[in-house]
Amino acid sequence: MTKLQDELTVTKSQKQRERLLRILVAATFSIFFQAYMVAPLIPHLSEAFEVSSQTIGLIVPAYLIPYGIASFIYALLSDYIGRRRIILTSLLAFVVLTSLTATAQSASQMIFWRFLTGLGASGVIPLALILIGHLFPYDRRGRPLGWIFGAMAGGMAFGSTFGALLEPLVGWRAIFLGVSIFGAFVLWLLLPYQHLLGDATPPTAGKFRDLFATFKSLLGSRRGQRTYAYVLLNGVFHSGVYTWLGLYFEDRYSLGSASIGLALLGYGVPGFLLGPVIGRVADRWGRNRLVPLGFGIAGVSAAILIFDIPLIVAALAVASLSLGYDMTQPLLAGIVTTLGGERGGQAMGLNVFTLFTGFGVGSFLFGEAMRLGFSTALTVFVAVELVATLAAIPLFHSEGLNLKPNNSHSRSC
Numbered sequence: 001m002t003k004l005q006d007e008l009t010v011t012k013s014q015k016q017r018e019r020l021l022r023i024l025v026a027a028t029f030s031i032f033f034q035a036y037m038v039a040p041l042i043p044h045l046s047e048a049f050e051v052s053s054q055t056i057g058l059i060v061p062a063y064l065i066p067y068g069i070a071s072f073i074y075a076l077l078s079d080y081i082g083r084r085r086i087i088l089t090s091l092l093a094f095v096v097l098t099s100l101t102a103t104a105q106s107a108s109q110m111i112f113w114r115f116l117t118g119l120g121a122s123g124v125i126p127l128a129l130i131l132i133g134h135l136f137p138y139d140r141r142g143r144p145l146g147w148i149f150g151a152m153a154g155g156m157a158f159g160s161t162f163g164a165l166l167e168p169l170v171g172w173r174a175i176f177l178g179v180s181i182f183g184a185f186v187l188w189l190l191l192p193y194q195h196l197l198g199d200a201t202p203p204t205a206g207k208f209r210d211l212f213a214t215f216k217s218l219l220g221s222r223r224g225q226r227t228y229a230y231v232l233l234n235g236v237f238h239s240g241v242y243t244w245l246g247l248y249f250e251d252r253y254s255l256g257s258a259s260i261g262l263a264l265l266g267y268g269v270p271g272f273l274l275g276p277v278i279g280r281v282a283d284r285w286g287r288n289r290l291v292p293l294g295f296g297i298a299g300v301s302a303a304i305l306i307f308d309i310p311l312i313v314a315a316l317a318v319a320s321l322s323l324g325y326d327m328t329q330p331l332l333a334g335i336v337t338t339l340g341g342e343r344g345g346q347a348m349g350l351n352v353f354t355l356f357t358g359f360g361v362g363s364f365l366f367g368e369a370m371r372l373g374f375s376t377a378l379t380v381f382v383a384v385e386l387v388a389t390l391a392a393i394p395l396f397h398s399e400g401l402n403l404k405p406n407n408s409h410s411r412s413c
Contacts, residue, residue, distance in 0.1 A: 017135050020193045021144050024128040025151040026186045027091060031121055032155025034098055034179045035063060037163030038114070039246070040261050041172050048172070049107040056107050059114045061360065066118035068356025074123035075130065075349025083131055084197035086123040091187045093120030099180035102173040125152070126352040131197060133337030133348075141334050146279025149330035150272050153322060157268020164261035214346045218339055226395045227335050228354050230291070230388070234332065235358020237385050238325050240366030241302050241378070242267060245318060248374060253311050263311070266319030270326050278327055279334075287331045287399040292392040294331070298324025299385035306378045329355070335399060 038059055045056045074086050097117040104110040125148070132144045166175050218224045242264075249255045249263050282290050301320035304313070336351040369377035 016193060016196060020135075020190075020196050021132075021147060023186060023189050023193065024124075024131070025147045027183070027190070028125050028128065028148055028151035029155045030179060030183050030186060031094060031124060032152045033159035033162075034094075034117075034176070035067075036156045036159035037175060037179075038063070040160055040164035041167055041175075044167050044172060045107070045110065049110065051107045056110065058111050062111045063114040063118040064356060064359060066115055067122040068353050068360070070119045071122040071126045071356070072349040072353035075126045075352065076346055078127050078130065079346065082198055083127045084194050087127050087131075087197050088187070088190070088194060090121060090123030090127075091183065091190065093117075094124065095180050095183040095187060097121070098176055098183060102176040102180075122352075126348050127197075129333055129337065129351075130348045134198065135196070141337065142279030142282040142331070143276045144279070145330045145334050145337075146274075146276040146282075146326075149326060149333070150274070150276065153268035153270070153326055154272030155268070157265050157272065157322075160267075161261040161265045164258050215350070218347055218350060221339075223335070223398075224339055227332055227339070228350065230295075230392065230395075231329070231332050231336075231351055231354045232358045233384075233388055234295075234325065234329055235355045236362035236365065237298065237302075237381055238321070238362070239359035240362030240381055241305075241321065243363040244366055244370065244374070244377075248305065249314070251374070253314070263315050264318060266315055267322040269319055270323040274323070274326065279330060282331050282334070287335065288396045290327050291331050291396045291399070292389055294324045294327025295385060295389040295392055296324075297321075297327065299382050299389055302378055302385065303382045306375050306382070 042057055042059075045059075046052060049056060074090065078086055094117065097113060097120050101110065101113040101117065104113055128148060129145070132141060132148065136144050163175065170178075219228065245264060245267075246260050249260045253263075255263060278290070298321055301317045301324060304317040304320075309317075333348075333351060336347050339347045366377050366381065369380055
């Protein structure tokens, strides 16, 4: 009888864990949707507030920069005050601040609300990734991480597309309100499962100097160095290319904003549809094979865009470029979840901070390289990506099926 009760308890726990995963996926999708829906709104907001596109365009870095910094801080705090408080508070902040953004009457107000939203909303996704590291064993972590990163990709794709498509129909204020309402619904779904989110762990919350010791451990090992280096490189490459694809389609194919949104839709589709599948393949085959392959696919996809190709081929190359990201970043995050030990918040916080730093740097560097022409900028980025692909083969060879995440080997390799 006791054995049967134990089995029933395990089954119930697994069902709750899967339901929580689906809710976190919905939260991730909504946050990335609102993050990327603003780019196609820039021309309309420029007219509405009677400012230049460059001025209203500040709403993008005004959100991304504080998001990256705050996510790092929240991840650190999670080791001290627990994930539950931060996730629930951050999701509530996302709901409230997204709705308040719809009240903006000037460009400065819009930038201010986006800045606050970046600060407030950045506690959900990094802590969701940490939580997966606690709820799922390493050899079964690929699928749930695939779902989370698939939701990110889907939010990026559908946000950039439907931001352009819905604005003429309902207006930009209604779009923000709609996202806020959806976020409130997700928060309501999350409340019954808040006991699974986790509280602080007193044994790891004792000494401030432990923070520096953990960072030294993370960045002092070869495994940590190569993982975070490739996270940074991934952010630089994909943000650099993706940020300027709208201009690419406008200049080369004379597309309007709605058509550009549709052309970019493919960037998130592979991750949205195949994220869990990629995760399962990683669990079965090992990350040592998929990470170099993903970097190679991204490099070749961007290389295709250098040439004079039909529009449909360019759109497919964008989708393939996304596949390269979906085959690398979730797997790198899976490795990160094993690096921090009891200080998982620091490990994942550093991961998110590194990734968003790469996003910002990549966008800037590609823009500067474009002074030499779009094809030249692409060529430079592709060359670096393909060199990184070849280097990844020996660097990640130890990330196979038999790697145990918390033993001494994993910290020294």
